Amino acid sequence: MRIALFGYGKMGKMIEGIAMKRGHEIKARIDMGNLEDIDFREIDIAIDFSVPEAAVTNIEKALENDVPVVSGTTGWLDQYSHIVKRCNELEGAFLYASNFSxxxxxxxxxxxxxxxxxxxxxxxxxxxxxxxxxxxxxxxxxxxxxxxxxxxxxxxxxxxxxxxxxxxxxxxxxxxxxxxxxxxxxxxxxxxxxxxxxxxAHSRQGFAEGAVIAAEWLLGKKGVFSMQDVLNLG
The missing domain is CATH 3.30.360.10 (Dihydrodipicolinate Reductase; domain 2)
Structure with missing residues (x-):
C-alpha cells in the first residue's frame, strides 16, 4: 500500500516503521496544514493520527479524493456523524477507532x-x-x-x-x-x-500495529467500519 500519514508525531513515526516492515510505502507525511502538497493519485490509503483541530479536514479531503481513511484521532467526535454522511455520499471508505490495539x-x-x-x-x-x-x-x-x-x-x-x-x-x-x-x-x-x-498497554506499538492492520483490511472496501469489523467481533 502507498500510505499518507496525517500526523507525524510519536504515533505517526511508529506507524511508519511498522508499515514499512510490513512492505508498505509512505508517500506523504503531513504534520500540520500542508494537505495541498499531496498528490492523492499516488495514495492508496490515509492513516490519520493528527490533532482534533485538523482531523475533520484531513479525513474529508482524503474522502473527496477517493482515498480510504483510517483514523485514530480523538477529540473530534462531535463531527463524526458529518464524516459518516460525507463518506456515504462520496461512496468512500472510513474506519474510526478510539483505540486500535x-x-x-x-x-x-x-x-x-x-x-x-x-x-x-x-x-x-x-x-x-x-x-x-x-x-x-x-x-x-x-x-x-x-x-x-x-x-x-x-x-x-x-x-x-x-x-x-x-x-x-x-x-x-x-x-x-x-x-x-x-x-x-x-x-x-x-x-x-x-x-x-x-x-x-505495555507500549504504544500495539496501537500502531492495529492501525496498519486496519488499513490493510479497509483497502478495497466501501462504507463505514470499526475495529469490530476488522476482528469479526460483531
Missing amino acids: LGVNIFFALNEFLAQKMAPLKQYEVSIEEIHHTEKQDAPSGTAITIAEGILENSDYTHWKLGNAREGEIPITSKRIGDYAGTHTVDYDSSIDQIRIQHT
Whole structure:
C-alpha cells in the first residue's frame, strides 16, 4: 500500500516503521496544514493520527479524493456523524477507532458482555478509570468513552460523567502520569465485593500495529467500519 500519514508525531513515526516492515510505502507525511502538497493519485490509503483541530479536514479531503481513511484521532467526535454522511455520499471508505490495539478491542467486547450480565444486579455501581501519559491532550480518553458507551448500551445507565457523577451516570476518572501508554479499568463495586476488568498497554506499538492492520483490511472496501469489523467481533 502507498500510505499518507496525517500526523507525524510519536504515533505517526511508529506507524511508519511498522508499515514499512510490513512492505508498505509512505508517500506523504503531513504534520500540520500542508494537505495541498499531496498528490492523492499516488495514495492508496490515509492513516490519520493528527490533532482534533485538523482531523475533520484531513479525513474529508482524503474522502473527496477517493482515498480510504483510517483514523485514530480523538477529540473530534462531535463531527463524526458529518464524516459518516460525507463518506456515504462520496461512496468512500472510513474506519474510526478510539483505540486500535487488538487487545483493547477484545476488552471492549468483554466490557459489553459484562455490562449485560451486571445490568440486573442493582447492588453494584460501575466506575471507569483511565491513566495516560502527560502529553495526552483530551480527557477522558477516547478509549474510556468507548468503554462507557458499551456499558450505556447494555445497562440502565443514561450518561457518563468526568469526575463526580449523579445517580444514573457512569463516573470516569482520568489521570495523566509520566509516560503511561494507557491503562483502563472498569470496576463494579458492592458492599460485599468488587468485580474488575482491566487492560494495560505495555507500549504504544500495539496501537500502531492495529492501525496498519486496519488499513490493510479497509483497502478495497466501501462504507463505514470499526475495529469490530476488522476482528469479526460483531
